[in-house]
Amino acid sequence: QVQLVESGGGLVQPGGSLRLSCAASGIIFSIYTMGWYRQAPGKQRELVAHINSSYITNYADSVKGRFTISKDNLKNMVYLQMNSLKPEDTAVYHCNANNAVTGMVYWGKGTLVTVSS
Numbered sequence: 092q093v094q095l096v097e098s099g100g101g102l103v104q105p106g107g108s109l110r111l112s113c114a115a116s117g118i119i120f121s122i123y124t125m126g127w128y129r130q131a132p133g134k135q136r137e138l139v140a141h142i143n144s145s146y147i148t149n150y151a152d153s154v155k156g157r158f159t160i161s162k163d164n165l166k167n168m169v170y171l172q173m174n175s176l177k178p179e180d181t182a183v184y185h186c187n188a189n190n191a192v193t194g195m196v197y198w199g200k201g202t203l204v205t206v207s208s
Contacts (some may be wrong), residue, residue, distance in 0.1 A: 093117035093197045095186040100202030103176055107206070111171040113186030113199060124189045125162055125169040129182035130201075139184070140171065153179075176206045 099111040111127065126141030140150045140160040148160055157176075162169040169186060186199035 093188070095188060095197055095199035097184065097186050097199045097202040100184060100204045102205045102207065104208050105176060105178060105206055107176050108172070108174045109176065109204060111173065111184055111202060111204070113169045115167045115169070115186075115188060118188055118190075118197065120162075120167040120188075121164045122190065122192075124191060125160075126187040126189065127160060127169075127171045128185045128187055129180075129204075130185070131179075131182040134182075136185070141187070141189075142169065173204070176204075178206045180204060181206050 094116045096114045097111060099109060103109050122144050124141050124143040127139040128136050129139050130136040138151055139154055140148060140158055142148045142160045142162050157174050159172040181204060183201040183203050185201040188197040
């Protein structure tokens with residue numbers, strides 16, 4: 092059974108930092124593209140960042156220079172370091188695992204990030 096479990100969300104002031112973690116199980120982690128998506132109230136889910144099996148990363152323009160995605164294949168973990176947070180970063184952040192060869196996609200339930208003073 093595939094599980095993606097996010098943690099690390101919470102309330103932070105503008106300009107602050109948070110580190111999200113996603114623990115994956117039930118998949119061959121190293122071959123998946125791992126990503127973080129977010130969904131703000133009333134908005135569609137959008138890509139934040141992803142990292143592929145070759146450690147190549149891609150970021151949404153809105154987070155470039157502020158967020159960093161990384162992964163640990165030995166621990167089956169993917170992380171999102173978020174710095175200089177803005178109120179518009181407020182959303183539920185979901186972990187995603189995507190196998191481009193088989194087309195299998197898995198989602199975590201999400202962790203809430205609230206940026207507010």
